[in-house]
Amino acid sequence: MSQPEILNQAFELAYTYTRSTGPVIGRFLTELKKRNIVGIKASDGRVIVPPMEYDPDTAQELSEFVEVGQEGEIVSFAWVKEPREAHPSDKPFAWALIRLDGADVPMVHCVAAGSEEQVSTGARVKAVWAEETIGFITDIRCFELV
């Protein structure tokens, strides 16, 4: 009697998939890789940055992209005296809500500054790009005061 053929399949214990970020988030991240920042128009015409797939008030699907500026102003901020290990800076820095020029909705990111006194609501900031951009929110390394 001949031996039955034994079926074999290599198995790698891992998340062996990549996740598609879709046409809206994916577009934003792809633009970041090219060092551009885009937002999207909400139902009422407000420009949302980073873009959302659906309008949170009307649930309308959104698709009209708008390029926005790489400078903007601080809407509010938190000064972190003792950065946590996971934080993007090991020196004191600010988390801020930043409204970019041409956008209506502020976005959350970090602001590099020497001291809390240098940061204020209304202060102008500009994006600082990472040395290598890969299509991640961290392609914007931080914002710095203008």
Added chain:
Amino acid sequence: MKDIAIVGYQQSDLVSDAGACNEVEMIIPVLGKLYEQVGITNAQDVDFVCSGSCDYLQGAAFAFVMGVDALGAVPPIKESHVEMDAAWALYESILKIRMGQAESALIYGFGKSSPGELPIVLSQQLDPYYLAPLWVDTVSLAAMQARMMLDQGLITEQDMAEVVARSRQNARRNPHAQLAGDVSADDVLAQETFVSPLRKADMCPVSDGASAVVIATVEKAREWGIPYAVISGIDHCIETHNLGMRDLTDSSSTRTAAKNAGMHNGAVDVAELYAPFSHQEIILTRALGLDSNTSINPSGGVLAGNPMMAAGLSRIGEVFNRIVSGEASRGIAHATSGPCLQHNLVTVLEKA
């Protein structure tokens, strides 16, 4: 529709570090006291069980299943879980009873936050593309919210410090509180800022703890012959996850939930508000339109101890305690979830 009542509530002492005591060991004594209070033997004596916990705190998928060990689920029981504060497990249990599938339910919530770095753990529950990769922590988001209110002249640092002082003082009468004492607003203001503009005192502490509630139809509560408080309304509402699109100085979802729950159909003697940061208690008080006729957070609230996933359920339990003791005739309990009060639940309780 059958009226539903709370018939029992117990909670553990709130501690900053429960040490080697694991989640199941935190829950078991709470359930033991609750069974005794209600006059039942174990989870077999209720029709449904629902828990609230967060696998991120334990750092393992399906970690909540271990919580069931605290119940002794043999023979099999009808059981469910929400990856949310157990106040939402109570909401699910109410739906179960309203659908006619149960007459009674046991609800428990537990959280052991001490092994991790809680604000960073919670950062991973934010938007997975725009926020989580930045590791922006929930304390910093609340600090931005507070600064917005300060900038707009809606509150002062003195107002925030007074919330903390009242919490610490009220908590002196709460034997389970983690932080209590004769603290004044000036004592708070003398502290340096931590994540500016917040001081450490403006933030709830990191706590380990558990709490549990039994609810039943009013008929069943009468049959059991124990004191109860009627749940006259409950509702929850959520706002967008995009922080930039919310008015962070207000809590519109809390206001809507309170209206839908029927809060305004009578006087509110007591309100237990889940405000993890001092300025958020002011946001909630204003959104709900509460004034000096309402005793706010007589337990000290979560500034006195914040067991994740149990603290919202405990707010409901604290109002229940005050109604069955005769201290209040009608009250509301609020629970929250998500950054800067994103998702809010309001429960209205009334004297039987």
